[in-house]
Amino acid sequence: MFIQWLRENRIASFLLTVIRLYLGVKWIQAGWEKISSGHFDASGFMMGAIKQVSGAHPAVQPWWGDFLREFALPNAGIFNVLIPWGEFLVGLGLLLGMFTSLAVFMGLTMNFAYLFSGTTSVNPQMVLVGMIVLASGANAGRIGLDHWVRTYLEIKFRKKEASAAPLSHSA
Template sequence: MATQEIRLQSTLGGYTATGKLHSLSVWFILALRLMMGIAFFQSGVDKVLSGSFNAAGYLQNAPTANGSPVADLFVTMGETAWFVDFVNIAVPWGEVLIGLGLIVGFMTRLAAFWGAFLMLLFYLGNWDIAHGYINGDFAYMLVFLSVAAFGAGRILGLDARVEQYEVDGQPLVERYPWTRYLLG
């Protein structure tokens, strides 16, 4: 096994953090991407196939019962018919598409962003700080953000190929730099 030292460095707000990655890190990053992809794909497919997913009861009751700081927002969403209809389609199919994107490594950053967004909503809706502010929903949100930050779609994923697809003789991401926010 080839070992190669990869150094990381980032400056934010005047503070610089540095670190080194182990050569096995790539496999753990891939595992995180696949784990979240399979979990979301399975959850979405279960909801789609059951045909009985309805978010109204959850939106109107769970956040209030949990003492969520944004419970009133969730109740309002749950009492708005068109929004509930939207959520009843967006959540199951969103989970399916996020899962597929992560599994095949296509539009990974976009999929991870929406996965993190859903996990933030689940965190706020499932509010329970009896054991602290960090729970599974919060941890999964950070996993999604890590998958995006590491460009996990480039690891045995389609994003690596799509980024190099040539448009007018240039790789796609050089021709259209904004695509880096979707791919990787």
């Protein structure tokens, strides 16, 4: 019942817009801070997470530590670009209400990666709020560019479908 209200109610779309804007600002600030500093390097964070794999109750699970050690750390240069720009673009998508579900899904993916790496900070809060936005579906982007993009794509798809439809011949 609550999910249906989130997905369909007009009042919910206004509340979701406020939540979406809040998340967007958080993501864009995090990304821009890294981009504008000009020297973001995730390798120190990754090495710190790898160190948290040991002990009786490790903060970082061994499977995630293996991923960081074997894949992420050797490719830190790629992650040094993906992380700041990913954060910035997630924030931009949420602020504009454009590709909202994709933006919040990618934001959640990053939040979980940070949580898997043993950090908390604002990540649990952003996961909780992000899940609400994701569960609300298209209603989260109703007050935003999603409405216009969806309308444009539907019209374009209908035109393409109409032009591809076979002509019927009567015998």
